[in-house]
Amino acid sequence: MKDLLSFKTLTTLVLCALLALMASPAWAQQDADDAVSAAMPASERGADLIVGTKAAPPFVVEDEAGAFSGISIQLWEAVADRLGVPFEYAPSDLSGLFTGLGDGTLDLSVAALTVTAPREANIDFSYPFYSTGLAIAVPAGGSAVWGTISRFFSWQFFTALGALALVLLGVGVAIWFFERRSNAEEFGGTTAQGLGSGFWWAAVTMTTVGYGDKAPRTFGGKVIGLIWMFAAIIIISSFTAAIATSLTVDRLASGINGVQDLANARVVTVKGSAAADSLSERGIAFTTRTELEEGLEDLAADRVDAVVYDAPLLNYRVLNDYAGTLEVLPSVFDRQDYAFALPQGSDLREPINRAILEYLAGDEWRATLTQYMGKQP
Template identity: 70%
Template sequence: MTHSTRIGQRIRWLLVLSLLLYSVAALAQTGADADHAGMPASEVGAKLTVGTKAAPPFVIDTDGRYSGISIALWQAVAERIGVTFDYAPTTLPGLFSGLEDGQLDVSVAALTVTAPREARIDFTYPFYSTGLAIAVPAGGSRVWSTVERFFSWQFLSALGALAVVLMLVGVLVWLFERRANAEEFGGGPASGLASGFWWAAVTMTTVGYGDKSPRTLGGRVVGLVWMFAAIIIISSFTAAIATSLTVGQLSSGIRGVEDLPGARVATISGSAAADALTDRGIAYQARDELDQALEDLAARRVDAVVFDAPLLRYEVLERYAGKLDVVEGVFDRQDYAFALPQGSDLREPINRAILEYLGDDDWSALLTRYLGAKH
């Protein structure tokens, strides 16, 4: 065998060996791709930063340890697509701004899919559909509630202001009449002022018993002005007193969204509930957290709280049983989903994992665990 023949054989063996090594490497890469269920190469092995915010029962924060419906679903999804992650607690606005500025890779909470939000970030396939609900004070004794309203600050303030006005008018009449009309407005200062107060009251209410009437020019001028002014004043005070008596009835009278206009409504700033109320032209008081809104409702500082139905029901059942009720029915459909940065490569693999999990019995069991049989 010549020298050139031996060299040719060696070259052929080297080529065969190279092809074998390449084939093994290709097979190994194919297996790895299959294990990651279509994950992009840039995400394989990366640790994600997952933004979250307490929103029981979807996100429950127990001293930095998270549980709940959204958390359990995300952990199942992360396991299916083969990613690791760290939670990053933030505010509701932070769950969206963090995706925009690159601080977060995914936001997991009770996030409602809305058109304005979709314009800023991407959402995954929705995993839960619900709506907005209304929490009101629990119904109590109507008789006791009526008695309470008669001793409310609004009612007593209206009566106090009316008494001051009557006393001022009574003082003026007494000053003019105390000497010239001593039989009706005379006597000591206490007796004279009481007579003036009585005359101002019966004149304002147009009862006019006729037992007292001014006789001097100054007294009659005061009487003439007071008769016309009283028409306006009595209307204003009647409205104020009526408001103080009926404002306490608003909560028990709220049976749906159509009853909210004119009531003192609270919701969470920046939430989908706030947007829904704005779209309907319903004024509301903004709170930073649901806890704050429900505390104000329990203290009767507001008449109703509007927010996502499952979150309201969970909080009322856990913390305000017997004090607050959630009105039956919902309005304005809400779809919950995970949030992602615009154009994220994670969207497709997460969507497939969500759809797979929603078809499992584990998903139904999870909802029953946190929301009860009627979920």
């Protein structure tokens, strides 16, 4: 009897073990499937495309209600309509637009994204839909003509002119003192007439015009004349240099006319941007801000000398928010191509490229550029 019970117990244990072994692969496979499903992009799990974006006018413009518009947005929505794919936007920062493609939380990133070699090593880009370059924003210099005229009526200019008049009057008094009796014909008359003649002689002598209508004849007058001729050379040279500096100071205020002038300037750009990569490659020292707006605020407050960033974004911001205060230099450098970003190997790339090329060939694209840029490229 005891042997029979032992046999039944042993049989039961063997059967349980066999059942467990048969079930474990199914459980393991289910766990693996769940893990894979969790890591899959949203689109592959049967949901709408998750499209990352970030406000970057004029490419992405976000209104107070959180709705998006702009060049990139209108292009993407036209592409999505052509492909018949549903989607939803997921706002992110610049870094998240790229990391989200790698970890599967985003299916696509649509913003002001430039194509660079380091980025291409980790993700894929669509066909570029807009090309431009980097630009430099500096404090506005104003009108050159008005700047010149205003310098002639500045307090500093009149102060220098008044100081020179006092020097001329002092020399005129000295020459009149020696010549008023011995040379009354040229420096005589009333005190006012004599001082006027002395002032006139001092002025024409300083400017080396020397009309010859008045000249010292006494020994003291000739000594004054000799001293004044040498002193006048120094004074007129210094005064001319001061005027030239005063008239050109507005033009040279920033000292930045292109990328070659950034080496000794206080330069700022946006962290993680293509502009930051370009400045690093050129060996130009710079600081970064999280958003372009922060850099422009610093520039307007004279805390930095220049902001370097994508030309269309700088032009849009300066034109709409800092007109008359800041200006964007006309020259651009380092070509920048804008495109959509996708995960590496995404099946969406080819369909999106075809839809982009079809849309770029139409009038709607030119109208979109005119709407946001003010002119067609």
